[in-house]
Amino acid sequence: MRSLTQLAEEASRNALSEKDIEWLHLLLADWQVLADLAAADLVLWLSTDDDRFIAAAHCRPATSTTVHVDDIIGLQLPVAREVELRRAIATGQVVKSPSAHWAGTYSMMESCVPVLHDGRIIAVVTRESNLSSPRLSLGFEGWTVAAADILCQMIARGEYPYETTPTVTAHGVPRVLDGVLMIDPEGAVLQTTPNAMSCLRRLGIRTSVRGRVLAQEITNVIGDETMIEESMPVVVMGRASWRAEITAHSSTITMRALPLIEGRKRLGAIILTRDVSEVRRREQELMTKDATIREIHHRVKNNLQTVSALLRLQARRSDQQGVKDALAEAERRVQAIATVHAALSQNVDEAVDFDEVARSILRMAGAVAQTEHAVDVVTRGSFGTIPADQAQALATVLNELVANSVEHGLAGRDGRIVVGANRDGESMVITVADDGVGIEPGTPMSGLGTQIVHQMVRGELNGSIDWSPRDEGGTVVTLKMRVEAV
Numbered sequence: 194m195r196s197l198t199q200l201a202e203e204a205s206r207n208a209l210s211e212k213d214i215e216w217l218h219l220l221l222a223d224w225q226v227l228a229d230l231a232a233a234d235l236v237l238w239l240s241t242d243d244d245r246f247i248a249a250a251h252c253r254p255a256t257s258t259t260v261h262v263d264d265i266i267g268l269q270l271p272v273a274r275e276v277e278l279r280r281a282i283a284t285g286q287v288v289k290s291p292s293a294h295w296a297g298t299y300s301m302m303e304s305c306v307p308v309l310h311d312g313r314i315i316a317v318v319t320r321e322s323n324l325s326s327p328r329l330s331l332g333f334e335g336w337t338v339a340a341a342d343i344l345c346q347m348i349a350r351g352e353y354p355y356e357t358t359p360t361v362t363a364h365g366v367p368r369v370l371d372g373v374l375m376i377d378p379e380g381a382v383l384q385t386t387p388n389a390m391s392c393l394r395r396l397g398i399r400t401s402v403r404g405r406v407l408a409q410e411i412t413n414v415i416g417d418e419t420m421i422e423e424s425m426p427v428v429v430m431g432r433a434s435w436r437a438e439i440t441a442h443s444s445t446i447t448m449r450a451l452p453l454i455e456g457r458k459r460l461g462a463i464i465l466t467r468d469v470s471e472v473r474r475r476e477q478e479l480m481t482k483d484a485t486i487r488e489i490h491h492r493v494k495n496n497l498q499t500v501s502a503l504l505r506l507q508a509r510r511s512d513q514q515g516v517k518d519a520l521a522e523a524e525r526r527v528q529a530i531a532t533v534h535a536a537l538s539q540n541v542d543e544a545v546d547f548d549e550v551a552r553s554i555l556r557m558a559g560a561v562a563q564t565e566h567a568v569d570v571v572t573r574g575s576f577g578t579i580p581a582d583q584a585q586a587l588a589t590v591l592n593e594l595v596a597n598s599v600e601h602g603l604a605g606r607d608g609r610i611v612v613g614a615n616r617d618g619e620s621m622v623i624t625v626a627d628d629g630v631g632i633e634p635g636t637p638m639s640g641l642g643t644q645i646v647h648q649m650v651r652g653e654l655n656g657s658i659d660w661s662p663r664d665e666g667g668t669v670v671t672l673k674m675r676v677e678a679v
Contacts, residue, residue, distance in 0.1 A: 197221070200249040200267065201239060209239075209315055216310045217249075219354045224252050224318075226451065226465070229369035231341035232257035233322040237308075238270055238278060246270040246278055246317070255370055260301050260321045274303070278317050281305035285314060287345050299325035309351035320345065336375055336384040340463050343453045352454055355434035366436070367449050367467035374464040380406045380430045383461065392466040395444035407464070414441045431462020444470045497531035532588060545584040547576035554588050555595055555612060567607045568599050574614035576621070580677045586653035587674075591625070593642040594670055598627040606630075608667075619676050626669040631662050650674070 197217060201209045209217075217237065228235045237250040248266050253259040270278065274294065281288040285307055293300040301321050308316040320341075347353035372389030376382055382402045393402060397414035408429040425437040428450045436449045447467050453460040501524045508520035532553050555570045579587065591612065598610050606629070613624045650658045656674030663669045 197237075197249050200247060213310055213315045216354075217308070217316060219356070220308065220318075220348070221250050221252075223354050225255070226369055226463075227341055227344050228252045228254040229256045230337045230344070230373070230463070231320055231322070232338070233320045233341075234260045236261075236265065236319045236321065238317045238319065241269075245272075246275065249316070255368070258323050258325075260299075260323045277303065277305045278319070281307045281317055281349075282314050285309065285349060287342075287349050293324055299323055304345065306345045307349050309349055311351075318345075318348065337369075337373065337386075340375060340453065343460060344451070347454065350456070352456075355452070357434050367447055367465035369465065371468070372466035374402075374407065374466065375461060376407055376431050376464060377461045378459040380408050382407050389464075389466045392446045392468050395442070395468055395470065396439060396446055397442040411439060411441075415439065429464070431459075431464065438469070438473075444468065445473045446470075493531075497527050501527045501531065543581045544578050545581060547579045547584055547587065548572075550584065550588060551576055551591060551612070551614075554592050555610075568603055568610065569608075570595060570610045570612070572612045572614070575616065576614045576623075577616050577676075583654060583674075583677060586649045587623075590646050590649050590654070590658075590672065591623075593646050594625040597640075597642050598625065598629060598668070601629075603627055603629040616676070619678070621674055621676055623672040623674070624669055625672075626663055626667065628663070628665065628667040631666060632660060632668050 198214055201214055201217075221237070224235055232254050234254060235252040236248050238246040239249045241247050246269065248268050248270070251261065251265055253261070277288045277290055287307070288305045290303045293302055301323055303322075304320040306318040306320060307314045308318060344353055370388070372392045373384075373386045374382055374389045375384040382405060385403065390402075393410070396411065398410050402410050408426065411425075411429055422437045422439075424433075424435045425439060427433040428435055428437040428448050429439075431450045431452050434449075434451060436447060438445055438447045440446075445468075447469050449465045451463040451465070453462055504520050504524040504527065508517045508524070511517050511520070532550055551572060555572060576587075595610055595612070603610075608628050610625065610627045613626070615622045615624075646658065650656050650672060654672075654674045656672060658670065658672045660668060660670050
């Protein structure tokens with residue numbers, strides 16, 4: 194499907210500037226409100242080179258049956274319906290059809306709304322109401338249609354959409370179906386829908402608010418200790434097109450104002466309401482859960498570091514070199530797992546950015562392994578984000594492989610260990626190469642570290658591992674694994 198920009202370029206009778214296109218996008222981002230208030234389809238028409246009109250965008254109402262069941266974007270307006278559009282463009286006024294149009298099996302009423310921007314008409318919006326379908330039983334009366342009429346007049350004067358309109362993609366943005374109030378220029382409530390009254394009752398407003406100042410009624414139910422958003426006064430008074438959340442009596446209601454104006458004169462405002470109490474409660478539960486998980490990982494990390502310190506202390510007290518070596522290996526393995534938990538304690542997901550973890554582990558493995566010679570450990574490539582369970586297993590495996598290269602492959606000599614990571618989506622190949630003495634093909638790999646590596650690779654990582662001689666001398670270990678979805 195062609196975008197609005199593409200259709201505008203094709204329909205180049207009146208060349209639209211970038212600012213014109215931005216204005217149309219701003220209108221489309223918020224015109225669902227207008228469609229629902231008017232209980233009508235909205236279609237945006239652009240003039241073409243052959244003096245016709247092409248449909249560039251379409252919005253169906255949620256409060257009534259649509260006029261257009263099929264997609265009409267990219268289609269041309271029938272010639273018989275062009276008269277009102279041309280009159281709207283010529284006069285710059287909203288033009289209503291004098292009679293209903295017959296559209297297949299039903300009739301519709303149409304209004305043509307010129308879209309003014311920077312002093313010129315850049316498009317026309319048709320407002321098409323299906324007369325054969327009554328409005329949904331939502332407590333709406335003629336006042337919502339009258340409010341839509343005012344917004345259409347504002348479009349024709351270039352006063353709508355609002356340049357300060359908040360994004361409508363944010364979670365919890367109120368819609369017409371969620372509740373609507375209409376207030377006068379002084380903030381007194383003129384009209385309400387049942388859903389809007391339900392929202393006010395959630396805040397503790399039990400009596401009818403019609404004829405009363407909405408801001409005062411809300412102030413009366415908000416406790417002195419309740420945090421109040423700075424935007425709340427201008428929203429509940431209808432002074433600016435913005436949103437605010439109001440919390441009272443364990444309920445949270447989000448409100449959005451649509452000021453109704455005529456030049457410098459304030460006509461009042463439409464206030465959209467929505468009960469987001471359950472949404473905010475779930476978000477709070479998630480935040481609490483995330484904080485608890487981070488705290489658990491932090492405590493596990495601290496406990497593992499305590500175990501590591503105890504192992505180190507015990508190694509110092511032993512007189513037997515074999516015991517010292519075994520305890521040092523155990524300490525190194527505990528520290529590798531603690532490093533992963535330290536990373537998990539810093540984020541809210543059960544996943545780890547493994548690149549930093551790998552660097553810490555490789556530094557530690559190279560330093561802890563006993564050698565009197567200089568060993569340089571470097572990394573290449575990127576591991577990316579890895580699930581927590583796989584991260585712990587991979588950390589242990591890398592720790593063992595590097596320590597094995599230092600203690601055996603580079604025993605008695607200086608050397609270099611290169612750890613490479615090549616990730617392609619869920620597939621990852623990891624290599625650990627050293628320039629040490631190398632291994633003989635067929636040499637049995639029966640040490641404890643090797644057994645741990647085999648068990649971790651085949652079990653937790655569901656991968657494969659292979660040791661082979663390096664062409665330039667030394668050994669290269671190749672680990673292939675599939676990273677689980679995060």
